[in-house]
Amino acid sequence: MPTVPLMHILSSSMLYWVIQPHLALHIPDGFLNLPVIAVTWILAIALIAISLNRVQAEYQEKAVPLMGVCAAFIFAAQMIDFPIPGGTSGHLLGGTLAGALLGPWAGTLVMTVVFIVQAVLFQDGGLTVLGANIFNMGLIGTFAGYYLYRAIRFAIGRNKLPGMAIGAAVAAWVSVMIAALACAIQLAISGTVPLAVAIGAMATWHVLIGIGEAAITVVALIFIWRTRPDMFYDPPRRATTQRKGLGVGG
């Protein structure tokens, strides 16, 4: 008698392990109610429209390949779930990284592309709640991440590597927390789970996931700062001049 249920439990939990979705902060269909879905879609579409306009008005052709590279890197990095203590995992969201390299406008567009490919091709994040996912991780994550990083970096010194690194680390962590908070609020408004419980649970894990976000963001940005500082949306001034000088002299 004990063997059959055990086998049954084992096989069904194995099956569950195989089919369980990879969400991170990607909300699946069914977690949000219609009003929340509608409002987040409207906000997402409005902000994408503004971003398209600003990119058209302000960006140079040089930004185009960087948009492709940034999107590809963030998509690839989001596939890599890193384990965090307590039997949970997390992965890069990338809003701060995209913002630091492309600014908030093109950064937002790049993040939007990533979430569309994930939802449409790979069933990662629901199609009906795609607006909410774009809003939380793409828009809030990128704008909060970029402006916080910029404020800290410019306060320490625009041309200093430590300023950039500290700004990016803090902004990456905070942007993940804000995105998780937004997600918790949407779940609560939808009646899926009480607000205090949702915030507590989401914050607990994302405090740690945010540290991973900060580490990956800082490593990637330091590498680019050392090799191609001109790729930053706000390039360090001295380094850019030096590079130009080297280019002409050599």
Place this chain on the structure above:
Amino acid sequence: MSNNLTRSRNRAFTIAGLGVALIIAVFLSPFASQDPDGLDRVSQDLKFEDRALEDAPASRLPFYSVFDEYALRGVPEGIATPLAGLVGTLATFGLAWGIGKIVVRRSEPPENSEQ
């Protein structure tokens, strides 16, 4: 002259960046943690995971017959996720580049941009 130098350096950056992304998606993806991630874990702990739709709208798209989440269907398990990563990374790269190309105004006349 220095314009050409800039262009080839930019091309090298693009190729290197895409290369790093592809390496991550193809070679690191099989090692990704299988633990439930943030929201996943919360939905299990707070018992609302069953709210997720069984029959999600994305499963009615044609891509569902090609990819089962991040796994290409119909190939051995060991290469299903790396191949999904390869396709996904290239698709994301192409889509973001394409949108940028359409939106960003040209800073040079078209005949100069083809080098």
